[in-house]
Amino acid sequence: MAIARRRSCPTVAAILMAAVSLLVSACGAGGGDDARAGTATAPAAHFDASSMLKPSGRALGVVDDKTPWQYGIVTTFAEEAGRAPDIREYYDSWGDDFDPEGNAYLWQHGQLPMLALVPSDTSLTDIAAGKDDAYIQRLADQIASYDGPLALSFAGEMNGPWNSWGPKHTKPADFVAAWKRVHDVFAERHVTNVIWVWTPHVVDTGTPAALRPYYPGDAYVDWVGLIGYYGPIDGVAFSSLFTPTMRQIADFSDKPVLIAETGVAQSDQKEAHIRDLFRGAAKAGVIGLVWYDQRKDWPGGKQLMDWRISTSTGARAAFQVESGRGGFGHPFKTD
Template sequence: MSSSVRRVRALAAVLVAGALLAGCSTFSEEGRDQYERSRGAQPGAVDGGDSGGSAKPEPPYDVRPLLEPEKKYLGVAADGAPARMGAVEDFAGRAGKKPNLVEFYSAWGDRYEQALVRNSWDYGALAFIAWEPFGTSMKDIASGKEDAYIREYAQSVRELNLPVALSFAHEMNGFWYPWGTERTSAADFTAAYQHIHDLFGEEGATQVIWVWSPNVTHPMPKVKLEPYWPGDDYVDWVGVVGYYADTGPSTYQSLYGPTMAQIRGFTRKPLIIAETAAQAGERKPAAIRSLFRGTAERDDVIGFVWFNFDKETDWRIESGPLSEKTFKQEAADPRFGFDVTKP
């Protein structure tokens, strides 16, 4: 079964449960190959760095200025991006502001997409990868069975030497993914997360911003988050996932407040809304205002990533003229957006 089919089935389970989430792949193998052909590379070839061997290696990129910026991230996940940036540019035109964070999804076993990370950076955005461990288990990762792949991935991160945000096994506190609560214990999840982090450290891949991404707690309020916490030494951002749906919480506080309060019981790490959008309908403009203003008011929330897809429902900002107008008005807030290449 393909990972995309698994994601659709997982999402269907969430829809039935009433959570209405949208964690779906945004980049196809075909799109990747087309992008590589446009660069003159062979599809599937590893995109290495300078092969001269005589040049003095650059020092590792210092991600620390990106961790707690003075202004907020305005992020997007968009169709075909970052292989093709047309959808991101369209989003920027409609929003009236260029996004500085571009999220895409990578399945376990995929190589590190150097070309895509570079493409995001050249546009002026930090790449944000949701790394989805389909086809393996947290026990196998923690026990070392996947070490060769993890090390190869980390080596590629180090070689590219650009910053990247990496969210491993997002929404682990939900039931809809195989690394979630129905098939994986909190202890196995944290052991796998820590093991991957440690291997990256051994390989010198310090260009990573490590993101721990639980789902908002209201669909499964009995699942406590702290047992899934890998520890402050292993996480840079807490990436909360939560969407404004027609049924369910409709304000920033009701959607994110309980989850953020629980998180603040065990860490002070910066928060970012790692995936969000609002379902098309009458409530959408108010939801957009809620998202911007709630994020702006909290100093500990450093931004959000908008899932700009017409998938299951029309999450795009242009789903209605009032929604698009509202998004553009709110995005004009000077607290949102900055040049990630000069934080």
């Protein structure tokens, strides 16, 4: 879904590691010299996210376009869903600084931070060519200074023609090269606390492009994150909205699947669609789903859609019952 992206205010680029460790109860080890010749030694992340790559249960998350410190969406979601979310996804634009304190606050309160990094003001070819390496290095060091895990989605919905990095604007090979450049710089900086989430939009009438050319490879991806919505154009059943895309991806990757952004538009079928979403997701074996709990125009149009859980008592009850029945919502285990 095309969501209006907001550029957040930059935060302090450097933070004392001792201050962060007081906020987060996580431990690990890291170190080593910088692998890129001619650059300063990078701070290695203390947190190792490798134990989180294959969750034993299903996470329940929420996404909006506010900063980690704007915690109202978490409180509202907890009231509507009947439990606090395990994932709090938010957006930053390319060039923004990472907020170690805000993300530490989320992790301390039980949410895995998930950052959707949007390259709206730059080109993937420039990123792939190394022209933005200074920013990537700075971002990697800032994320490493946060002593907790981060799920990171770069250039999501790369198969969406509404994005400047999507089809008709950028070739799949350019996306793959840019993804690998970002990933490789993070590896050179010894960043161990990132979960790499590759997030295409589901293949539908608006996004028909084949996904395999966009896939960077299993060595560069930890989770596959799908984006798809039950709405007036596509999305009347899990079997038609998500299953065909999951089958296509299964031909080239067996990485865990997270529904990284979804929602059900208000209609006389909303309760049925919520039940179908959770039952289909549980049957498909996804590791979780992240709900978009806001009102927003449908992509490419002016039709205002209400994706919130609380649009009706029935919708709210269906969400709470089906998420509980499907085993969604669990603390992430880090040991």
